[in-house]
Amino acid sequence: MSDPTKGGAYGTPAGDTDFRKTWDLEEYAARGKEREAKEREESKARYEAKLAGRKYHIPLTGNESLASARRTALDVSSQVGKTQLVPAGAGQGRRGRGAGFYCEACDLTYKDNKQFVEHMNSPQHLAATGQKMEVERASAGEVRARVEYWWEQRLELEREQAVSLQERLELRREENEREAAEKRRKRREVEERKRAEREAAEKVKTEYGEDVRIEGEHDEDDMMASLGFTGFGTSKNKT
Amino acid sequence: MKSGRTVYANESRFLDERGTASELAPNGENPAKIMEKAVIGRIVDSQFYQYQCFALNEAGIVDRVVNDVHFIGGTYGAAQKPTPFLCLAFKLLQLAPADDVLEVYLGHGGERFKYLRALACFYIRMTRRPADVYRLLEPYLADRRKLRRKTRQGTSLTYMDEFVDDLLTKTRVCATSFRELPRRTDLVDLGELEERESPLGDIDELLEEEDERDQAEEEARQANGDDERSEGEIDGGRDGDGGEDRMDVDRRSRSRSRSPGRRERGETPDRSKS
Numbered sequence A: 001m002s003d004p005t006k007g008g009a010y011g012t013p014a015g016d017t018d019f020r021k022t023w024d025l026e027e028y029a030a031r032g033k034e035r036e037a038k039e040r041e042e043s044k045a046r047y048e049a050k051l052a053g054r055k056y057h058i059p060l061t062g063n064e065s066l067a068s069a070r071r072t073a074l075d076v077s078s079q080v081g082k083t084q085l086v087p088a089g090a091g092q093g094r095r096g097r098g099a100g101f102y103c104e105a106c107d108l109t110y111k112d113n114k115q116f117v118e119h120m121n122s123p124q125h126l127a128a129t130g131q132k133m134e135v136e137r138a139s140a141g142e143v144r145a146r147v148e149y150w151w152e153q154r155l156e157l158e159r160e161q162a163v164s165l166q167e168r169l170e171l172r173r174e175e176n177e178r179e180a181a182e183k184r185r186k187r188r189e190v191e192e193r194k195r196a197e198r199e200a201a202e203k204v205k206t207e208y209g210e211d212v213r214i215e216g217e218h219d220e221d222d223m224m225a226s227l228g229f230t231g232f233g234t235s236k237n238k239t
Numbered sequence B: 001m002k003s004g005r006t007v008y009a010n011e012s013r014f015l016d017e018r019g020t021a022s023e024l025a026p027n028g029e030n031p032a033k034i035m036e037k038a039v040i041g042r043i044v045d046s047q048f049y050q051y052q053c054f055a056l057n058e059a060g061i062v063d064r065v066v067n068d069v070h071f072i073g074g075t076y077g078a079a080q081k082p083t084p085f086l087c088l089a090f091k092l093l094q095l096a097p098a099d100d101v102l103e104v105y106l107g108h109g110g111e112r113f114k115y116l117r118a119l120a121c122f123y124i125r126m127t128r129r130p131a132d133v134y135r136l137l138e139p140y141l142a143d144r145r146k147l148r149r150k151t152r153q154g155t156s157l158t159y160m161d162e163f164v165d166d167l168l169t170k171t172r173v174c175a176t177s178f179r180e181l182p183r184r185t186d187l188v189d190l191g192e193l194e195e196r197e198s199p200l201g202d203i204d205e206l207l208e209e210e211d212e213r214d215q216a217e218e219e220a221r222q223a224n225g226d227d228e229r230s231e232g233e234i235d236g237g238r239d240g241d242g243g244e245d246r247m248d249v250d251r252r253s254r255s256r257s258r259s260p261g262r263r264e265r266g267e268t269p270d271r272s273k274s
């Protein structure tokens, strides 16, 4: 069915992937040229700025979003102590994925977290991620709202702590009650046993005296046994 | 003062621009040169600054103070590490927040989060005109909340009022040198401290009544015989006249009882510094 000259695994002509490859290469070449031109332009501007005694700032395209502050620390600790697979040929300079802290957006690898953070804060990285080196100011109202937010958070935390304290106290109270009930039960048990012993002793005395077996004596024994009291020197053991 | 809608995410442009007239602080200082160069170097090199201070705006300052500032100070330890407090003060120098924002830091925010007030006071001392420094900071001589302070020697305990007093009387606080403040009496003579310009201006009116009220308060204080301190975040009343009034009462009774003559009063002519 398939034509061996075409080489497609499922009869699909491989030409379609060939086409993609060509297209990719063309695009890469075009992008490369574009980047080179941009870099040349940039280094020229950089040089001119240096001559003028000023720092060069990358011009904005107008499509960038404003930078925003991190709410949490950069998650670099997650990479500490992990073995990373490093592609062969990596480790030459920063370009590409290598051992260390890798920035996906810029395809750069940094040896340590300090260099990495410096990169994350760099105009180069922000440009690569479509952000400006600028932050929007906050108004007094926004600042006030932020204060309120944190104050609410703090109050909420305090409420939670109070609730958990309340819960702990409640739990402790229930536990204490259970323990007290258990003690009461044991005390009653002991009293019950002593009473039964006393009564049994009385009975033995009377039985010895009359030497008569009383009807229902065994019923009582059965009842005692069912309550877990056996062998308290009843007449059965003595006779 | 800067009034643009945006501000740069890092310090490079701030330090690069040598301070054009429009960017000078209200007291005429170049904000990029208020802190010492070596100190700025330590700040921008510090992990806290790089991780947590990038792209902060005025609201982000609140986030960071609430979560990360647990003591005041300049640099600490043998390594002279800059405190988060100092890093954020440096960030404020870049942001140059507007007066109404500073008011929130001092008042509404400062009541709830004491280190926010401490930071704002420090920033105001660095950038504001002497008369404004007195006017904005003096109310907090009544704030008795505890503050931790870290220095090269270690951690110590201080109070908001003592910190504010340092800001008003000393020329070096938290690794930062200030120009000496003119005496309060001189500012009054110049008429700079008589006008009620500040939203916290009630203090002036209250100061005028000071002599009449002193006697009664002194008696009240002695009757109470206490000097309780609040550890909580809220001290004194909520913002508004009532709260400030109470704070002022506290301030005077306390400054008399604990350190008489420690500070110059506007009404006292020519009391020289100790």
Ligand SMILES: [Zn+2]
Pocket (backbone or CB within 6 Å): A103, A104, A105, A106, A107, A108, A119, A120, A124, A125, A128
């Ligand atoms: Zn990057």
